[in-house]
Amino acid sequence: MHTFERAIVVGAGFAGLSAARALADAGLAVTVLEARERVGGRVWSTTLTNGAIVELGAEWIRADDAVVRETAERFDVDLAETGASYSRREPWGPGAAPLADQERFLELADAALAALVPSQVETLTVGAFLETVEGDDAARSIVTSRLAGTCANDLHEVALASFGGERPFASHDERFFRAGSGNQSIASELAASLPDVRTGHAVDGIEHSDGRVTVRVGPLSEHADAVVVAVPAPIAARLVFTPALPADLATALRSLVMGAASKFAVATKERPVPRSRQLADMSMWCWTANGRDGKTRRCVSSFAGSREAQESLGTTRGELAPWLEAVRAMNPDLTLVDEPVMYAWADDPYTLGAYSSWDPASWIRRDVLARPVGPIAFAGEHTEHDRHGTMEGALRSGRRAARQLLERSD
Ligand SMILES: Cc1cc2nc3c(=O)[nH]c(=O)nc-3n(C[C@H](O)[C@H](O)[C@H](O)COP(=O)(O)OP(=O)(O)OC[C@H]3O[C@@H](n4cnc5c(N)ncnc54)[C@H](O)[C@@H]3O)c2cc1C
Structure with missing residues (x-):
């Protein structure tokens, strides 16, 4: 040794x-x-003018994220259950396939994947694979938008083999969390516990x-x-x-x-009911989620993944208006107030993209x-x-x- x-x-x-x-x-x-x-890297929390703590980077913590949970616990950072779902999103926009149709399509995708031999799984991209799945085209389209967002890339560039685990497509009933004080507080606490962070x-x-x-x-x-x-x-x-x-x-x-992704958040006048909504024709979705008091925060957050979505929303040109209008249209019951915040990770000099x-x-x-x-x-x-x-x-x-x-x- x-x-x-x-x-x-x-x-x-x-x-x-x-x-x-x-x-x-x-x-x-x-x-x-x-x-x-600052510490935290791609975990970066900020506070809106109305006090809502939002994430400009990583947000969703899964119930089985054992090391995140253990680290949060070690440093007394409380995790709040979001009350909104990361994986089951209300479909939004013209021609959007209902959730039940999407779930049927995803089950067909899992069955088609199970029938492939390993050499096919190794060489195929997710995009090419999804085109072969027998099923409803409207469901295929919104599922493709959602997954391209998650991968922050065109699915024709993403290895099918990188979708690991059993039945990787079907949505599982999961609970999701975020640190009530902002996910970055986990990084700040870790750093504070170390003697020499420069x-x-x-x-x-x-x-x-x-x-x-x-x-x-x-x-x-x-x-x-x-x-x-x-x-x-x-x-x-x-x-x-x-x-x-x-x-x-x-x-x-x-x-x-590195995939390309951006985050956006805007304050709301009302306290919204929890929701998560996925656009059918763009890799963009939005949600409202609980804060540390167990009530929904007065804000809407949104994520756009893939270069195509960055182009459509103008994120890398620093534009805010297209995204703000899209979020407004997806939340007609809410009054959006104050300036939104937005961060485009594709331009970040210390990351050069969002994630692998x-x-x-x-x-x-x-x-x-x-x-x-x-x-x-x-x-x-x-x-x-x-x-x-x-x-x-x-x-x-x-x-x-x-x-x-x-x-x-x-
Ligand atoms: C928009 C977005 C949404 C995401 N959503 C989620 C989510 O919901 N759930 C989830 O679990 N994950 C999510 N992630 C992914 C998650 O943020 C990352 O996987 C994770 O934070 C990466 O941590 P890391 O330490 O590997 O890299 P980083 O966080 O990038 O840390 C690397 C550090 O190195 C520093 N650095 C760079 N160059 C140098 C240098 N030359 N010298 C010294 N330091 C340097 C950087 O500044 C940075 O602080 C998201 C990421 C993004 C961008």
Whole structure:
């Protein structure tokens, strides 16, 4: 077993903070270097003028997100049940297929998937597969809009194999949660529990030789025995590693696509009844959900995933009006007040997209992303392919990366 005393973690998102916590729990001195002026990365909460706490990044916590729940509990962050469903959304817009028709279509999709041989599953995209499912075209259309939103990408770019688990299409009766004080409070509490978290420190390069690591931040250098790189894949691909990363890892990082997604929220005059509504012809949906007092917050939140949806709503041009009008039309019973907030992750300089989106070639390479290189371990949602693109995946990846360093034998 390799013994070491000091580790550096690059990135203070859920993955980096969870790695840092696990290393500190094992008795190591840990420094976290974060490029932004805040912690949390893609978990970013803000408060509307009427006091409603909303999420500009990750929002939905599943009942079986064990590591998120355990972390929230450890730091006394209360989770509020949303009262709205992530997976069963009221269809909205002309020609929208009723929920019952969508569910029938999804069951047919699961049956068609079960009949495929593994080599077909490995090579097909979700888009190509859904075109072959016998079923109602209106249902196919809204299901495609919903799933393209979730994947933040055109489904013809998404590997069917990346839809893991048994019956991945059928909606399961699930309960969903969010931190009443904002999901980012989990990151803030984790960071506060660590002795040395430095924001405003954008790492450019990592050198290692003889088991020692040097991390470069502009003209500054930090030294340690090991490092966890917990930045999104396209950011890791841009870091200068000396010696260079193995070619298969460099290729896997460089070619993993990031989906495009944005969040939007606007205050309401009334306290709305809980709802979730999916547009039939665009990968955009909106919802109202409970706050920490168990009552619905006075606001509507919305998510748009895929480049096509960003284009239609003008998110990457910084436009607010098209999205505001769409949300207004989907919630005719509500009075929307004050300026909305919106964040387009496709433009974020420290993420370069929303979350990992896996084409068949990237899916085949997935294990490479979690493989350590000497004293360097890799964390981040993209390294935890079972739960990629989630807070749960990010937290799990941090623990796994810490374990890999602690169990090193070279
Ligand atoms: C719009 C949107 C909606 C989402 N919805 C959900 C949801 O409902 N439920 C869910 O579970 N998940 C959701 N997710 C996914 C979830 O946010 C991510 O999977 C998770 O937060 C990723 O954590 P991470 O630590 O891997 O990466 P990040 O959170 O991106 O953390 C990486 C950190 O590294 C920092 N960094 C980057 N470059 C450098 C550098 N050079 N030097 C130092 N630091 C650097 C970044 O600033 C960042 O803080 C959503 C994501 C988005 C964008």
